[in-house]
Amino acid sequence: MKSRSLLSAVIFLVLVSMAVAACTPAAPTAAPVEVQPTAVPVEPTAVPAEPTAVPVEPMPAFEGMVQTAPDCDYGGLIKEIAAVDELTVQFTMCVPDPAFPSKAAFSAFAIQPKEWIETAMVSREILEKPVGTGPYYLESWNRGDSIVLKKFADYWGDPAITDTVVFRWSGEGAARLLELQSGTVDGIDNPSPDDFEVIKADPNLKLYDREALNIFYVAMTNTFPPFDNVKVRQAIAMGLDRQRLVDNFYPEGSEVASHFTPCAVPNGCTGDAWYDYDLEAAKALLTEAGFPDGFDTKIYFRDVFRSYLPEPSLVATDIQAQLKDLGINAEIVVMESGAFIEESSAGRLDGLYLLGWNADYPHITNFLDYHFTASNPQFGNPFPEVYEKLAEAAQIADPAVATPLYVEANNAIKELVPMVPIAHGGSATAFKAEVTGAHASPLGNEYMAVMDPAGRDTLVWMQNAEPISLYCNDETDGESLRPCEQILESLLSYQVGGTVVEPGLATSCDPNDDLTVWTCHLQSGVKFHDGSTLDANDVVQSWVVAWDAANPLHIGNTGAFEYFTYLFGNLLNAE
Amino acid sequence: MAPVTLSTDKHKDYRSNSLWRLTLRRISRQSSARVGMVILGFLILVAVFANVIAPYDPEQVLIGLEDGVKKRSDPCIHLLGCPKDQAQHIMGIDGNVRDQFSRVVFGSRISLMIGFTTISFAIIIGTILGAISGYAGGAIDNIIMRILDVLMAFPSLLLAITIVSVLGPGLQNALLAIAIVTIPVYARVVRASVLSIKEMPYVAASRALGGSPLHILISRVLPNAIPPLIVTGTLGIGTAILDAAALSFLGLGAQPPMSEWGTMLGSERNQVFTAPHLVFFPGIAIMLTVLAFNLLGDGLRDAIDPRLGQAN
Numbered sequence: 029m030k031s032r033s034l035l036s037a038v039i040f041l042v043l044v045s046m047a048v049a050a051c052t053p054a055a056p057t058a059a060p061v062e063v064q065p066t067a068v069p070v071e072p073t074a075v076p077a078e079p080t081a082v083p084v085e086p087m088p089a090f091e092g093m094v095q096t097a098p099d100c101d102y103g104g105l106i107k108e109i110a111a112v113d114e115l116t117v118q119f120t121m122c123v124p125d126p127a128f129p130s131k132a133a134f135s136a137f138a139i140q141p142k143e144w145i146e147t148a149m150v151s152r153e154i155l156e157k158p159v160g161t162g163p164y165y166l167e168s169w170n171r172g173d174s175i176v177l178k179k180f181a182d183y184w185g186d187p188a189i190t191d192t193v194v195f196r197w198s199g200e201g202a203a204r205l206l207e208l209q210s211g212t213v214d215g216i217d218n219p220s221p222d223d224f225e226v227i228k229a230d231p232n233l234k235l236y237d238r239e240a241l242n243i244f245y246v247a248m249t250n251t252f253p254p255f256d257n258v259k260v261r262q263a264i265a266m267g268l269d270r271q272r273l274v275d276n277f278y279p280e281g282s283e284v285a286s287h288f289t290p291c292a293v294p295n296g297c298t299g300d301a302w303y304d305y306d307l308e309a310a311k312a313l314l315t316e317a318g319f320p321d322g323f324d325t326k327i328y329f330r331d332v333f334r335s336y337l338p339e340p341s342l343v344a345t346d347i348q349a350q351l352k353d354l355g356i357n358a359e360i361v362v363m364e365s366g367a368f369i370e371e372s373s374a375g376r377l378d379g380l381y382l383l384g385w386n387a388d389y390p391h392i393t394n395f396l397d398y399h400f401t402a403s404n405p406q407f408g409n410p411f412p413e414v415y416e417k418l419a420e421a422a423q424i425a426d427p428a429v430a431t432p433l434y435v436e437a438n439n440a441i442k443e444l445v446p447m448v449p450i451a452h453g454g455s456a457t458a459f460k461a462e463v464t465g466a467h468a469s470p471l472g473n474e475y476m477a478v479m480d481p482a483g484r485d486t487l488v489w490m491q492n493a494e495p496i497s498l499y500c501n502d503e504t505d506g507e508s509l510r511p512c513e514q515i516l517e518s519l520l521s522y523q524v525g526g527t528v529v530e531p532g533l534a535t536s537c538d539p540n541d542d543l544t545v546w547t548c549h550l551q552s553g554v555k556f557h558d559g560s561t562l563d564a565n566d567v568v569q570s571w572v573v574a575w576d577a578a579n580p581l582h583i584g585n586t587g588a589f590e591y592f593t594y595l596f597g598n599l600l601n602a603e
Numbered sequence: 604m605a606p607v608t609l610s611t612d613k614h615k616d617y618r619s620n621s622l623w624r625l626t627l628r629r630i631s632r633q634s635s636a637r638v639g640m641v642i643l644g645f646l647i648l649v650a651v652f653a654n655v656i657a658p659y660d661p662e663q664v665l666i667g668l669e670d671g672v673k674k675r676s677d678p679c680i681h682l683l684g685c686p687k688d689q690a691q692h693i694m695g696i697d698g699n700v701r702d703q704f705s706r707v708v709f710g711s712r713i714s715l716m717i718g719f720t721t722i723s724f725a726i727i728i729g730t731i732l733g734a735i736s737g738y739a740g741g742a743i744d745n746i747i748m749r750i751l752d753v754l755m756a757f758p759s760l761l762l763a764i765t766i767v768s769v770l771g772p773g774l775q776n777a778l779l780a781i782a783i784v785t786i787p788v789y790a791r792v793v794r795a796s797v798l799s800i801k802e803m804p805y806v807a808a809s810r811a812l813g814g815s816p817l818h819i820l821i822s823r824v825l826p827n828a829i830p831p832l833i834v835t836g837t838l839g840i841g842t843a844i845l846d847a848a849a850l851s852f853l854g855l856g857a858q859p860p861m862s863e864w865g866t867m868l869g870s871e872r873n874q875v876f877t878a879p880h881l882v883f884f885p886g887i888a889i890m891l892t893v894l895a896f897n898l899l900g901d902g903l904r905d906a907i908d909p910r911l912g913q914a915n
Binding site: 200205223276277342344345346359362 | 875
């Protein structure tokens with residue numbers, strides 16, 4: 029009896045609940061996000077509402093964000109970034125910037141939803157959970173082991189071929205090759221040069237050469253004696269047998285650097301070629317400089333594999349031996365990678381140091397302007413003979429018109445020897461032969477969405493190291509940028525496996541006549557991985573948090589936003 | 604009463620029964636110790652005559668000096684069919700185009716130097732600390748031993764890496780680090796010996812005769828504490844060489860172009876499949892050296908340990 033009453037009560041309660049649920053309006057599927065533009069809103073664009081049969085709540089008018097620098101005295105290139113309308117973003121520059129499209133395609137300017145940036149930047153969630161528009165979304169990052177990406181069903185472009193991409197890493201070239209040979213990975217980055225023949229001889233594997241769009245150089249800081257003496261620097265330039273280094277320590281496809289910038293980049297090889305090796309002339313110069321018996325110094329480097337320097341310790345040892353022939357006793361000092369970059373970038377290394385540069389985007393400014401600009405202390409006191417010409421040339425859109433200026437700049441670099449350009453190093457990727465769409469990108473941004481591991485649903489890629497973070501707007505490490513490039517997208521993009529700039533999230537970025545205003549038109553209907561739709565405010569917010577040092581969301585990983593600084597000059601409101 | 608004369612035979616017996624002769628005799632009867640001595644003798648000869656044995660300067664880059672020489676070339680031995688027009692390199696060519704055999708030969712100097720200097724340093728400091736601790740006792744003993752306990756609480760190689768990281772990479776700093784982490788071992792051995800010896804009747808007799816503590820410690824106690832120290836030291840040399848090789852392998856010890864076996868292994872570790880000879884020969888050299896010291900140390904321990912006195 030008692031149980032029957034209880035059952036009746038339960039049935040009654042269930043019926044009442046169902047009735048209440050049926051009468052309640054449907055709840056939104058996601059909590060509404062209140063958009064609070066942090067920058068000053070511009071006048072909303074008047075959009076006449078279409079008359080409809082059923083009266084509905086009017087759509088809130090689009091409030092475009094805009095961030096403006098009070099003037100250009102802060103030392104940066106950007107004057108204003110503004111969301112003109114929902115699908116139009118306008119960049120106003122302080123000076124003409126012909127390289128803007130190449131820069132805007134770079135993964136350090138990837139776009140994430142405005143709301144997500146506001147939510148996840150402060151909590152630093154954004155470092156490990158990027159929300160992009162790319163062909164893959166992040167499923168998991170198992171620290172120390174792997175990153176798993178899944179195919180994004182609502183991708184606006186050509187969908188990814190493979191459902192799952194797994195990123196793994198190993199610092200040892202031999203270990204990477206072993207994994208590839210044993211079939212546990214489908215592709216590896218940077219096989220050791222000595223393994224190239226092994227890969228070529230294996231019918232199950234295929235090697236893809238990567239174009240040598242980089243530079244390895246031996247640098248000196250001219251604020252430390254004896255490198256403050258130009259004759260000493262010239263002596264080292266003539267006393268290093270660069271051909272010997274390339275012949276012995278670089279793979280096929282590498283070449284001795286005739287200039288700092290590779291010849292594949294327009295204007296890269298203008299001006300006189302570098303000094304030929306001449307030991308006697310070098311010794312004579314050292315004697316003239318007051319060092320007939322040479323001197324003691326150090327060779328600093330980091331023992332990290334890079335395509336411009338595949339065997340750092342061997343190259344350092346050979347340079348040490350070559351310097352000995354000049355009478356220079358050099359002690360080799362191996363530094364931790366981060367400390368080395370920090371010290372060399374600040375011009376605090378008192379000896380020679382081995383460093384290089386991989387192209388981020390295929391433009392001469394990416395090589396020369398960063399290294400030899402007036403604000404870079406890397407080589408000591410910057411040379412006006414170089415940076416004045418570069419500043420002038422950077423504002424000219426037509427490469428042919430800029431050529432005479434680059435000739436002067438390159439000749440001044442040769443004369444003043446802030447560093448000795450050694451080689452443009454070839455490198456490669458290797459894949460199982462059955463993987464179609466495999467490639468090696470000259471910019472190091474291999475695109476996994478076009479690869480097909482023989483119909484299997486998972487592609488496993490092994491690179492040199494674990495990413496530092498996946499908020500790549502504040503990363504410079506190539507090992508971080510590559511996974512970011514599968515998840516996140518920028519306004520423009522680079523051709524898969526190439527360097528040509530193509531449409532990305534913007535169908536185009538068009539300049540005005542004097543190249544000081546770039547207007548980017550966004551694709552419509554692009555979805556982020558969180559389901560939100562791309563609009564111009566997402567673009568402005570993604571750029572502004574990096575550009576404006578006073579912005580409360582200017583946090584990132586280290587907060588340095590190095591790429592932004594060197595591509596667009598000083599940050600706004602930087603102390 | 605006839606004068607007592609010391610017969611020559613008896614004198615001989617006395618000498619023949621001295622600890623050192625006894626030890627040598629016992630060692631020579633052990634085959635493993637004999638093997639250790641032979642290998643060590645060979646290594647010492649190689650180290651001393653490295654200049655004569657090595658055909659090249661170990662730091663000499665051969666580019667331009669020999670036709671057709673390539674980095675990481677396989678060994679070329681004329682007796683085994685290598686063409687006569689090629690220069691002979693019996694252990695091949697390393698990554699910097701240097702003769703690997705010459706580098707391995709000169710590496711013996713560095714490894715033996717590492718073993719002897721680190722252990723000598725550790726023994727000297729360890730003996731002083733152990734002797735003071737054991738003989739003085741009380742609070743001094745407590746303080747010294749607790750500090751050494753803290754040192755021993757860390758894995759020795761990890762502690763050495765930490766010390767080198769603080770001091771900076773380099774062979775000297777690596778030697779210092781290895782010596783520091785091994786000091787507690789010797790201090791404890793000496794302290795244990797001193798604790799037992801200071802209670803012996805002859806020490807009490809010296810004390811009764813008015814001998815100063817320092818005099819008793821140096822002339823009565825320490826000489827009798829040395830045998831176990833020698834055994835531990837001999838075994839420790841092998842460990843020190845291994846630790847130094849490990850530090851150099853990690854880039855914290857000997858720096859290029861020094862021909863140190865650990866450095867040679869470390870710089871070519873990625874070539875284990877493409878040029879195995881470049882890791883095989885330095886690896887074998889390290890193994891042989893450590894084996895020699897271990898075999899000899901075991902032999903010494905067996906010979907000196909009074910509980911194994913049946914071999915008289």
